[in-house]
Amino acid sequence: MINILIKKELSLYFRNLNNIFLPLIFFFLIISIFPLVLGPEKTLFNKIIPGVIWITAILTTLLTSNNFFKEDFNAGIIETYLTSDVSIEIVLFIRIIVCWIFTCLPIVIFIPIVSILFDITFQSSIVILLTLVIGTPILISIGIFGSALTLGLAKNNILTPVIIIPFYIPVLIFSASAIQSVSAGLPYDMQIYILASLLTLVLPTMPYLLKYTLEISINN
Amino acid sequence: MNISKIANLKFFYTKTQRISIYLSFSTFVLFCIGIYWGLFIAPEDYLQGNSYRIMYVHVPAAWLSLQTYMIMAVTAFIALVWKIKIMEIISIQCAPIGAFFTIIALVTGMIWGKPTWGTYWVWDARLTSELILLFLYIGVIVLYSSFVDKRQAIKITSLLSIIGLINIPIIHYSVEWWNTLHQGPTVTKFDKPSAHITMLLPLLYMFIVFNLYFLAVMIQRIRLGIYIREKNSKWMEDLSND
Numbered sequence: 001m002i003n004i005l006i007k008k009e010l011s012l013y014f015r016n017l018n019n020i021f022l023p024l025i026f027f028f029l030i031i032s033i034f035p036l037v038l039g040p041e042k043t044l045f046n047k048i049i050p051g052v053i054w055i056t057a058i059l060t061t062l063l064t065s066n067n068f069f070k071e072d073f074n075a076g077i078i079e080t081y082l083t084s085d086v087s088i089e090i091v092l093f094i095r096i097i098v099c100w101i102f103t104c105l106p107i108v109i110f111i112p113i114v115s116i117l118f119d120i121t122f123q124s125s126i127v128i129l130l131t132l133v134i135g136t137p138i139l140i141s142i143g144i145f146g147s148a149l150t151l152g153l154a155k156n157n158i159l160t161p162v163i164i165i166p167f168y169i170p171v172l173i174f175s176a177s178a179i180q181s182v183s184a185g186l187p188y189d190m191q192i193y194i195l196a197s198l199l200t201l202v203l204p205t206m207p208y209l210l211k212y213t214l215e216i217s218i219n220n
Numbered sequence: 221m222n223i224s225k226i227a228n229l230k231f232f233y234t235k236t237q238r239i240s241i242y243l244s245f246s247t248f249v250l251f252c253i254g255i256y257w258g259l260f261i262a263p264e265d266y267l268q269g270n271s272y273r274i275m276y277v278h279v280p281a282a283w284l285s286l287q288t289y290m291i292m293a294v295t296a297f298i299a300l301v302w303k304i305k306i307m308e309i310i311s312i313q314c315a316p317i318g319a320f321f322t323i324i325a326l327v328t329g330m331i332w333g334k335p336t337w338g339t340y341w342v343w344d345a346r347l348t349s350e351l352i353l354l355f356l357y358i359g360v361i362v363l364y365s366s367f368v369d370k371r372q373a374i375k376i377t378s379l380l381s382i383i384g385l386i387n388i389p390i391i392h393y394s395v396e397w398w399n400t401l402h403q404g405p406t407v408t409k410f411d412k413p414s415a416h417i418t419m420l421l422p423l424l425y426m427f428i429v430f431n432l433y434f435l436a437v438m439i440q441r442i443r444l445g446i447y448i449r450e451k452n453s454k455w456m457e458d459l460s461n462d
Contacts, residue, residue: 149379152372162358169391173397212379
């Protein structure tokens with residue numbers, strides 16, 4: 001059954017290739033705005049690039065997860081899941097993972113190109129990659145939680161980010177400081193461990209939390 | 221008098237009218253006494269002079285801002301699990317009060333910062349986490365007010381405030397850690413005022429007064445919440461016709 005669910009989710013994304021490319025293009029668009037605003041000196045970028053990459057990752061995950069349940073909610077699919085025998089936790093877990101694969105994995109894969117554009121050293125780009133791999137699933141899960149909270153509302157475009165961004169702060173702090181530590185030649189393993197522990201806290205509990213939130217959003 | 225009786229909305233509404241007036245009045249008098257104690261009787265600080273006296277408003281407000289979040293989340297949990305109506309009202313009314321305390325703490329902190337640090341704002345760990353706390357409060361208020369169906373709004377905001385309570389220590393420690401790593405501005409932390417008993421007593425007194433203030437405002441707001449919720453019910457109409 002899990003295979004069918006995974007296939008279904010994947011085929012939904014593959015049906016429209018925009019789903020894969022748009023987040024990536026958005027990411028590159030925002031990244032390339034920063035040099036235009038701040039001037040082209042490369043010494044400046046070495047200092048701010050972790051922040052730039054992470055702010056861009058936040059914007060991408062927020063925009064992709066903002067209306068995560070909207071279509072399914074309007075079509076009545078979530079209600080069907082909740083009343084059927086299928087364990088909705090597994091469905092939600094698969095959906096989080098698939099959403100991550102299609103929005104954040106392309107960004108992770110294209111980090112080497114970003115590091116060429118901004119003269120990031122090899123070791124720093126490895127750490128950037130590592131923090132993105134560990135950190136973005138947390139961001140995606142929290143963003144999806146936010147979209148589940150505001151599901152009952154007709155318009156929630158800016159509301160969800162306002163509610164959700166404070167919850168992003170720990171992930172941001174540890175990721176950015178890991179990248180800064182490695183460029184300063186300091187050990188960064190502690191930050192990676194903390195990020196990993198946040199991931200192991202968030203990812204398994206999120207499907208249950210989402211199920212509860214969806215139940216509240218639907219039974220009213 | 222048992223708990224279920226207090227939790228009854230009608231009982232609470234009719235019994236607390238007098239209590240809330242007395243409580244508000246006595247809180248005002250006690251507050252004036254505390255302000256006089258803090259501003260005139262308490263001794264001058266050898267390091268900061270008179271400017272430290274803003275502490276008697278700043279510190280209780282900062283404590284109350286966190287304590288109110290705790291109360292909000294705990295009552296939200298009770299409201300979600302046991303579905304007690306009055307807990308729902310208490311939980312949601314905590315948010316504006318807590319936001320108010322947070323703003324008071326931030327503003328008085330900024331005023332205090334000018335003479336001690338030379339600047340209104342530093343990205344110090346405590347200031348930053350207090351600011352994030354304000355954003356968490358605003359999130360709860362905004363989320364509640366954007367729902368038309370208030371029953372659903374209460375459940376959703378309860379969930380958000382519980383998750384926020386889990387998140388507050390994580391945010392606090394990460395911000396503290398971030399600050400120590402960054403080696404903030406030149407003056408990060410002033411020396412703690414020496415805990416002399418003559419300075420500490422007014423502080424504790426003000427903390428109690430702030431708690432009383434919280435209680436007084438809370439009772440008023442609960443009454444307002446009950447009124448909004450039950451204004452079409454029969455007992456409320458009977459009450460207002462009398």
